[in-house]
Amino acid sequence: xxxxxxxxxxxxxxxxxxxxxxxxxxxxxxxxxxxxxxxxxxxxxxxxxxxxxxxxxxxxxxxxxxxxxxxxxxxxxxxx
Numbered sequence: 001x002x003x004x005x006x007x008x009x010x011x012x013x014x015x016x017x018x019x020x021x022x023x024x025x026x027x028x029x030x031x032x033x034x035x036x037x038x039x040x041x042x043x044x045x046x047x048x049x050x051x052x053x054x055x056x057x058x059x060x061x062x063x064x065x066x067x068x069x070x071x072x073x074x075x076x077x078x079x080x
Contacts, residue, residue: 020049040080047074 022045031041051067058064 017053020046020053022046022049043078043080044071044075047071 027041027045028038031038051070056067058067
């Protein structure tokens, strides 16, 4: 919904960035294939979606690495 390079902690509180929709069925299949529980997979997908809403992407290798690093940092906060 909100396009552009957001990537800032100063996202205006009255701005609607978009929606995150997670398929529980797909999340379950991914959790099983990665050998971790559904809670972890849903958390990873939520974080991934939030990063997209705030301007991160993974189309290019360098962007992929930046986004993965940010995902890892956030997962550490939740001890996952």
